[in-house]
Amino acid sequence: MISAAAVRTIVLKEFQSELRTRYALNALLMFVVTTLSIVLFSVGSENVSTDVLSGILWIIIFFSSMSGLSRTFVSEEERGTTMTLQLLAPPLVVFFGKLVFNIVLLFILNVVAIGLYMLLIGGFAVKSYGIFCLTIGLGTIGLASASTLIAAIISKANTKGTLYPVLSFPIMLPLLLTVITATRRSVEGAVFSEAIGEFQVLFSYIVVMLAVSYIVFDYIWRD
Amino acid sequence: MRDVSLRGTKLTKTYNRRNVFAQIDFEMSGTQSWAIVGRNGSGKSTLVKIIAGLLSATSGDVVLTVDGKSIRRDDQYHYIGFVSPYLQLYEEFTAHENLALFSRLRGGSLDADRVDALLRRITLHQRKDDLVRTFSSGMKQRLKYAFALLHEPPVLILDEPTTNLDAEGIELVYDIIAEQRTRGIAIIASNDKEDTERCDALIDLNAARTPDSRRPA
Numbered sequence: 001m002i003s004a005a006a007v008r009t010i011v012l013k014e015f016q017s018e019l020r021t022r023y024a025l026n027a028l029l030m031f032v033v034t035t036l037s038i039v040l041f042s043v044g045s046e047n048v049s050t051d052v053l054s055g056i057l058w059i060i061i062f063f064s065s066m067s068g069l070s071r072t073f074v075s076e077e078e079r080g081t082t083m084t085l086q087l088l089a090p091p092l093v094v095f096f097g098k099l100v101f102n103i104v105l106l107f108i109l110n111v112v113a114i115g116l117y118m119l120l121i122g123g124f125a126v127k128s129y130g131i132f133c134l135t136i137g138l139g140t141i142g143l144a145s146a147s148t149l150i151a152a153i154i155s156k157a158n159t160k161g162t163l164y165p166v167l168s169f170p171i172m173l174p175l176l177l178t179v180i181t182a183t184r185r186s187v188e189g190a191v192f193s194e195a196i197g198e199f200q201v202l203f204s205y206i207v208v209m210l211a212v213s214y215i216v217f218d219y220i221w222r223d
Numbered sequence: 224m225r226d227v228s229l230r231g232t233k234l235t236k237t238y239n240r241r242n243v244f245a246q247i248d249f250e251m252s253g254t255q256s257w258a259i260v261g262r263n264g265s266g267k268s269t270l271v272k273i274i275a276g277l278l279s280a281t282s283g284d285v286v287l288t289v290d291g292k293s294i295r296r297d298d299q300y301h302y303i304g305f306v307s308p309y310l311q312l313y314e315e316f317t318a319h320e321n322l323a324l325f326s327r328l329r330g331g332s333l334d335a336d337r338v339d340a341l342l343r344r345i346t347l348h349q350r351k352d353d354l355v356r357t358f359s360s361g362m363k364q365r366l367k368y369a370f371a372l373l374h375e376p377p378v379l380i381l382d383e384p385t386t387n388l389d390a391e392g393i394e395l396v397y398d399i400i401a402e403q404r405t406r407g408i409a410i411i412a413s414n415d416k417e418d419t420e421r422c423d424a425l426i427d428l429n430a431a432r433t434p435d436s437r438r439p440a
Contacts, residue, residue, distance in 0.1 A: 009324065009327045084311060088306050089329075218297075
């Protein structure tokens with residue numbers, strides 16, 4: 001049985017800890033600013049297609065999340081507090097607490113990244129806001145679900161830094177391809193029904209990731 | 224007092240095909256205190272982690288029974304208190320914030336009186352609003368006792384219980400062990416004779432693979 005109060009306590013602990021240590025927040029925001037600057041200098045005044053611009057947006061979001069979201073579990077391992085958490089709460093409470101924290105953190109990151117991207121990259125103008133918002137919402141949850149599970153796996157490994165993006169890429173590829181297509185549709189001004197297929201894929205991806213996490217997290221967390 | 228028992232059957236732990244220990248059996252119940260002794264690398268810490276449900280045994284079982292009911296591994300944290308030098312608390316939080324967090328996570332609400340009483344007992348009440356990272360190793364060790372006792376567990380597991388403590392701290396630990404012997408099971412993994420001589424029974428990882436009971440249960 002998962003206690004909602006215990007999950008909320010983990011989420012609050014994560015935020016309080018993050019505000020004091022800035023483990024993930026600084027890494028995420030610095031990555032967004034750095035990659036956006038590089039894109040800005042590279043694109044310049046070129047007329048880039050919406051296909052490419054949609055892809056670049058998700059490349060920024062993907063790699064930024066890679067730099068920060070693993071910290072939720074890696075920091076517990078590095079500080080030696082994993083055992084403390086194991087003595088305080090059942091595995092799934094820890095997982096869902098950290099998942100909710102990662103979703104909120106990634107959502108904040110996405111708002112900043114997308115805001116700056118729309119402001120700085122001239123050719124990127126959203127026409128279908130319904131498709132765009134739902135894509136960002138489902139993409140954020142999907143990305144956070146996959147990264148939280150992968151973070152738990154790699155936190156037990158010796159080569160954490162390199163393993164995270166390597167392991168994440170194949171697992172997140174279906175998600176990335178789908179959100180890029182849906183984002184392109186929103187920029188091209190497609191009607192909502194044209195993006196239903198993408199939303200079905202995103203929803204299914206989230207369900208699969210959560211189901212897999214539910215089954216395997218106990219084994220990852222214990223040993 | 225709760226009726227508690229802890230039974231280990233044929234516990235074996237293997238790392239990289241090397242047996243740390245094999246075929247360990249024990250049955251603890253009532254208000255017994257048990258010592259786990261053995262030279263460095265004999266698997267004392269590994270065994271206490273397995274008993275606490277923090278690590279899986281390669282083979283064998285540990286069954287915790289409270290009031291006649293077998294406790295699932297996921298729920299064992301309600302009944303076990305654990306102190307060890309390798310256990311870490313959140314250094315970015317104050318002593319009080321740490322205990323408040325633990326209290327909420329375990330029970331859903333903050334028992335402020337209990338937290339205050341424990342902080343006084345471990346003589347950290349004056350420093351309760353200081354970040355744990357500013358504490359000495361002895362103060363951190365004392366705080367771990369508050370962490371372990373917060374929920375008044377029927378099973379208290381202490382690995383190297385007096386590490387980093389001064390004479391006053393060591394006396395506090397012996398008081399805590401004596402108190403635990405009126406409430407439930409105490410398990411002490413140590414090579415310090417003073418720590419283990421008060422125990423009723425012994426698991427010697429150097430020699431016997433089965434416990435040598437000093438005092439019948």
